[in-house]
Amino acid sequence: xxxxxxxxxxxxxxxxxxxxxxxxxxxxxxxxxxxxxxxxxxxxxxxxxxxxxxxxxxxxxxxxxxxxxxxxxxxxxxxxxxxxxxxxxxxxxxxxxxxxxxxxxx
Amino acid sequence: xxxxxxxxxxxxxxxxxxxxxxxxxxxxxxxxxxxxxxxxxxxxxxxxxxxxxxxxxxxxxxxxxxxxxxxxxxxxxxxxxxxxxxxxxxxxxxxxxxxxxxxxxxxxxxxxxxxxxxxxxxxxxxxxxxxxxxxxxxxxxxxxxxxxxxxxxxxxxxxxxxxxxxxxxxxxxxxxxxxxxxxxxxxxxxxxxxxxxxxxxxxxxxxxxxxxxxxxxxxxxxxxxxxxxxxxxxxxxxxxxxxxxxxxxxxxxxxxxxxxxxxxxxxxxxxxxxxxxxxxxxxxxxxxxxxxxxxxxxxxxxxxxxxxxxxxxxxxxxxxxxxxxxxxxxxxxxxxxxxxxxxxxxxxxxxxxxxxxxxxxxxxxxxxxxxxxxxxxxxxxxxxxxxxxxxxxxxxxxxxxxxxxxxxx
Numbered sequence: 001x002x003x004x005x006x007x008x009x010x011x012x013x014x015x016x017x018x019x020x021x022x023x024x025x026x027x028x029x030x031x032x033x034x035x036x037x038x039x040x041x042x043x044x045x046x047x048x049x050x051x052x053x054x055x056x057x058x059x060x061x062x063x064x065x066x067x068x069x070x071x072x073x074x075x076x077x078x079x080x081x082x083x084x085x086x087x088x089x090x091x092x093x094x095x096x097x098x099x100x101x102x103x104x105x106x
Numbered sequence: 107x108x109x110x111x112x113x114x115x116x117x118x119x120x121x122x123x124x125x126x127x128x129x130x131x132x133x134x135x136x137x138x139x140x141x142x143x144x145x146x147x148x149x150x151x152x153x154x155x156x157x158x159x160x161x162x163x164x165x166x167x168x169x170x171x172x173x174x175x176x177x178x179x180x181x182x183x184x185x186x187x188x189x190x191x192x193x194x195x196x197x198x199x200x201x202x203x204x205x206x207x208x209x210x211x212x213x214x215x216x217x218x219x220x221x222x223x224x225x226x227x228x229x230x231x232x233x234x235x236x237x238x239x240x241x242x243x244x245x246x247x248x249x250x251x252x253x254x255x256x257x258x259x260x261x262x263x264x265x266x267x268x269x270x271x272x273x274x275x276x277x278x279x280x281x282x283x284x285x286x287x288x289x290x291x292x293x294x295x296x297x298x299x300x301x302x303x304x305x306x307x308x309x310x311x312x313x314x315x316x317x318x319x320x321x322x323x324x325x326x327x328x329x330x331x332x333x334x335x336x337x338x339x340x341x342x343x344x345x346x347x348x349x350x351x352x353x354x355x356x357x358x359x360x361x362x363x364x365x366x367x368x369x370x371x372x373x374x375x376x377x378x379x380x381x382x383x384x385x386x387x388x389x390x391x392x393x394x395x396x397x398x399x400x401x402x403x404x405x406x407x408x409x410x411x412x413x414x415x416x417x418x419x420x421x422x423x424x425x426x427x428x429x430x431x432x433x434x435x436x437x438x439x440x441x442x443x444x445x446x447x448x449x450x451x452x453x454x455x456x457x458x459x460x461x462x463x464x465x466x467x468x469x470x471x472x473x474x475x476x477x478x479x480x481x482x483x484x485x486x487x488x489x490x491x492x493x494x495x496x497x498x499x500x501x502x503x504x505x506x507x508x509x510x511x512x513x514x515x
Contacts, residue, residue, distance in 0.1 A: 074486030
């Protein structure tokens with residue numbers, strides 16, 4: 001299974017094996033990792049699963065949809081590497097992915 | 107027999123109960139946590155039941171809040187298929203339907219709401235369903251498919267989402283609503299018209315301003331819905347979606363203050379300091395509006411789960427959130443935030459005919475609520491502005507050539 005490293009805003013690292021087909025958000029939520037709230041459960045309706053994807057992975061995680069882009073526009077602490085983790089599907093190609101979390105999702 | 111179980115006992119293993127249990131562990135609580143649920147399965151997400159799950163686009167694993175092994179791993183004791191019959195606040199105990207009594211130091215009531223049943227002839231026929239639990243969704247899904255006709259009684263979100271999903275499954279659908287318009291209790295008229303037209307264009311029939319008098323049956327199975335004007339709307343399955351009263355009876359019987367839901371404060375604490383209530387069952391303050399209300403939404407359940415977990419563990423309370431919710435029907439993303447209390451005006455940004463617009467409800471120049479159709483920027487900016495309570499320019503808000511970023515600036 002692909003390994004994904006989730007880094008909380010305080011620096012705590014969690015390395016998890018996440019099944020292909022799940023989203024990066026689901027990997028965190030199903031393992032009770034703090035820092036990703038995902039209130040809407042992955043419907044791209046709330047922008048509470050905001051993460052920063054290391055630039056090296058930008059190609060493999062794919063492009064943002066217009067919906068995701070608009071939601072992110074109004075999230076807190078947005079950077080060019082910001083993504084909604086519910087919109088990134090885990091594949092074998094994402095083995096080794098590192099995502100960092102913002103200070104707050106709300 | 108009384109089992110010794112100090113620690114946190116959570117009554118109700120739905121979205122709210124499951125989330126607060128997981129959060130308490132995430133926040134570092136070390137005392138025992140017991141989660142008691144009436145349904146036979148661990149906590150799961152209800153929103154997909156009328157949407158992706160009903161259409162066959164989500165499986166049981168993706169519905170589950172956490173993998174089933176999670177609870178044992180973090181030391182959350184699950185007691186499933188069991189109801190709590192009574193709460194004894196003085197003794198700090200609860201009576202379970204299997205005869206056991208559990209002690210608690212802190213109790214969290216997350217018993218949710220239940221689908222309101224119709225008290226009309228034929229309501230107990232086979233094929234008359236409601237949609238609240240995974241088992242309900244399973245029964246509804248099994249009854250839908252090509253050649254089947256679904257009659258939805260009640261034009262609310264559940265009914266409309268189910269009608270959209272039924273069409274996706276190849277079934278026919280008719281929505282029967284008592285009021286002259288659908289979503290009358292929860293959305294403005296612009297939205298009602300938009301959704302009615304959208305559903306009609308996709309083959310859904312509507313009976314508006316129609317009183318349901320009885321359900322008719324054939325061999326014990328529902329075959330039609332009889333209206334007050336004598337007409338019978340034929341169907342193979344009927345879904346009743348006419349609201350959900352709170353499951354607050356055990357709280358009221360225990361002497362907790364109830365008022366159409368269990369009354370709580372901004373930390374989700376009830377009138378008993380050792381008892382919290384979260385989610386659909388609570389009647390809670392809405393700090394941005396200076397009043398109390400019972401909200402039925404996942405966002406509310408999660409916010410109160412965070413409030414209760416923070417209060418129990420002694421963390422600073424989370425920031426007050428602006429209430430919000432969403433609905434998926436066909437390819438529409440509908441998001442709404444705030445509550446239109448005391449509004450004196452309504453402003454439509456964008457053209458409903460374009461399929462992308464938002465309705466803002468205002469008091470003076472302050473936004474109280476926003477309803478957004480395929481308009482995430484309007485929703486996100488609107489939600490922030492509602493929280494900030496600061497006046498905006500109506501002219502700029504109405505002008506789609508001015509971005510929401512500029513409106514909010």
